Amino acid sequence: MLELTQIGEQLIFIGIAFFLVGLIQGALIPAVKNSRMALSGHLTAVQCGMALAIFGVIWSLVMLPLFVDIFVAYGCVVGFILIWLGITIASVTGASKALPIAGAGFSAKVTTEFTVKIMVRTGSLLSLIACTTLVFGLLPTLG
Incomplete structure (x- = not known):
């Protein structure tokens, strides 16, 4: 049986709260x-919220040094929130450069476009690094 850790409990709470934000x-x-x-x-908020909740449930299986463990957990949280926030700002302002398919036909001020681009790219990079490290933290459970 899986055991919940303190980080796991926090990830579950944040994930379910993020899921609720996505529904709203x-x-x-x-x-x-x-x-x-x-x-x-x-969709980003709902999917990322579910992912965080799942990460919380399996967190006791993650084998990483403490500092890396904390970075991965909260790197995922911050990365996912940055992506969602950037997309949400784009939906309200019409920014489209960072996400041209969903933004087709819309535009916003240069500063808004830049802000959204930085948020989405930073969040994407952070969550990619954190989730990749999470995979390596789960490898010892295979053996």
């Missing part, structure tokens, strides 16, 4: 400038 955002899709982008934000 789904109800608000028609109220924003770019509904396609809002749908992307909604």
Whole structure:
């Protein structure tokens, strides 16, 4: 049986709260400038929230040094939130350069476009590094 750790409990709570935010955002899709982008934000929050909750459930299986363990857990949280926040800002402002498919036909001020691009890219890189490290932290459970 899996045992919940303190980090695991926190990831579950953050994940379920993030999932709830995604559900609320789904109800608000028609109220924003770019509904396609809002749908992307909604799906991002719901999917990332579920991922964080799952990470929390399996956290006792992760074998990483303490500092790396903390980086991976909260790197995932911060990375996922940055991606979602960037997409959500884009849906409200019309920013489209960072996400051209969902943003097709929309544009925003240069500073907004830059902010969204930095948020999405930073969040993507951070979550990629954290999730890749998580995979290596789970490898010892295979043996």
